[in-house]
Amino acid sequence: MNRSRRDWLALAAAAPLTTLVAAPAWAQATSPAPSPATSPSTSAAQAWPRQPVRIIVPNVPGGALDILARLLEVELTKVWKQSVIVDYKPGAGTISGTDYVAKSAPDGYTLGILAIGVLGIQPALRNDMPFDTLKDLSGTMLVVGNLLMSASPKAPFNTLPELIAYGKANKGKLSYATAGAGSSMHLAGEQLNLLTGIEMLHIPYKGAGGAYGDVFGGRVDLLIDPVFSSMPHVKGGRMKPIAVMGLNRDASAPQIPAAGETFPDFDFASNLGLGLPRATPPDIIAKINTDVNKVIRSEALAPRLKEMGLTVTGSTPEQFDAYMRKSLRTFAEIVRAAKVTAN
Secondary structure, three states: OOOOHHHHHHHHHHOOOEOOOOOOOOOOOOOOOOOOOOOHHHHHHHHOOOOOEEEEEOOOOOOHHHHHHHHHHHHHHHHHOOOEEEEEOOOOOOHHHHHHHHOOOOOOOEEEEEEHHHHHHHHHHOOOOOOOHHHHEEEEEEEEEOEEEEEOOOOOOOOHHHHHHHHHHOOOOOEEEEOOOOOHHHHHHHHHHHHHOOOOEEEEOOOOHHHHHHHHOOOOOEEEEEHHHHHHHHHOOOOEEEEEOOOOOOOOOOOOOEHHHOOOOOOOOEEEEEEEEOOOOHHHHHHHHHHHHHHHOOOOOHHHHHHOOOEEOOOOHHHHHHHHHHHHHHHHHHHHHHOOOOO
16 A cells, blocks of 8 residues: 555556536527537637646645646546646645646646645635635546544544543543644544534644654544555554544445444545636536546546545536535634634
8 A cells, every 4th residue: 555656656657537517508699509510619629639738736746636647647648639747836735836727828728636625724714815716716526535533552442432432531631633734634623523522632743744653652642644544554553443534434444434424414535626717618628527537437547546545536517616615614614613723
């Protein structure tokens, strides 16, 4: 399970992705409707792409966003018969690169990997967002990576109900680690606090690397991190699994209960998507979405995503919008109720 970036990029030499959208009506009401073969929007989509397409990764090389972009690069180059170029624009917790995509020319030639959880959380944490997700971006869901709450082997509980019972009897004594304040992992822990009143203390790290050792040794009670990065340590006996922090069990570890089995609507899965400026012609958006959705479900790519611990979801732009509206509302409520800050 623990593979180097070089191993993952080697896998990318054999991979695909997708999306779909309803076709728009561009014809003016005062003019006869042109046939589909001569429709300006249809001809624009048929002619696209005429030049290389960039995929912006709003993070440094080496992480899940980079790996996903590299896999897309290989397969979409085949589909579009144009070069697909991965470009890195890290900063501000993926906000800088996503802002670059939102404000790029609306011609379909600049796409971006979206950390969808970040897009839902950041507007609740800051009042200086440089773009409006719903107004400035169109997109599709690509994959979902579940989060896992794991415990130190020394913890006196083994299940989520046992953790809650222990937490209520020892209010304020439990601690949980995450890769950073204001992350979906952080908010998952705060939502559990709000639902149960157990008052776990959040211990933010600059990345999860340092957190693992502290949980192994019992200096911190719990860790919330992606399933795919946690499971090697669970299998090695260095941590014990408590619950998947989502609605459903993870396909790669179906023996671990989901928090959604105890608390309906408890959903903190880490979703990744593909975005582009909303002002892009609708038929070009439709073509990109259709091609991408086919690729991520293909035999070349879907198994590799599964091996990374990612479940293919796909969506239409309309479903992406509905998910974002729900996320913005949910995260704003948690941030307000738990008095969460990004620092």
